Amino acid sequence: MAIIDAHQLQRDWADMTPARARALQRESAARVHLRTEVALPPDTVAGVDVGFENGDTARAAVVVLRYADLEPVDYALARLPVTFPYVPGLLSFRECPVILRALEQLRVAPDLLLCDGHGVAHPRRLGIAAHLGVLTGLPTVGVAKKKLCGRHGAVPEGRGEWTPLKDGDETLGAVLRTRPGVKPLFISPGHRLDLPAALELVMHCTTRYRLPETTRWADGLASNRGQRWLARLDQLR
DNA sequence: GCGACAG
């Protein structure tokens, strides 16, 4: 998947500051598409996540699954020194560079990306999922375990039920119960998808755990016990 | 000034 210029992005963001980052977010948010522009169902879905080694090196993992049976068809890993601190609201400036390095090594370009973190459910409507969408042009969905902003009511208990996450009159996303009796997930469109499509995609990818299979694979590979997950992907590369 | 605060 060689459509991305990860090195160019690294150069462009080399001297990024929180103030410049916020300004860039306001500009980039105007490029986000919230209409569904992907054929459903898709052929493949990818999960992306980033882990940290010793706090100074970021490790990104991308795993592409066949949508029909959620079996892995490709994956890629990348490592890069950390160059930006974790600041709530500016997560993409810390994780996008290494994620793009991993994405460009993919042999199978996925139809869409499920990201760890929010999409437009963000103070300036550009969470990491939305930002990755604008940077790659790929449809993306934000899948977060905690709220960043917005308000919501009680979430119904049944699997697949949800309640809107809103900021005033604006609906930013949904708080989704992927499993009964388990803490809900925060789902929001990233790019080229609307909320109903985002919810359908996430529910399809979520089988027997709280998190979608895409996220579980990426999370496992990016973590420190990634070796164990790698063993199940050996024959792919 | 006081809370809230993705990963």
Add this chain to the structure above:
DNA sequence: ATCTTGTCGC
């Protein structure tokens, strides 16, 4: 995110 033992429950 990461560090890190035991423990409750199916």
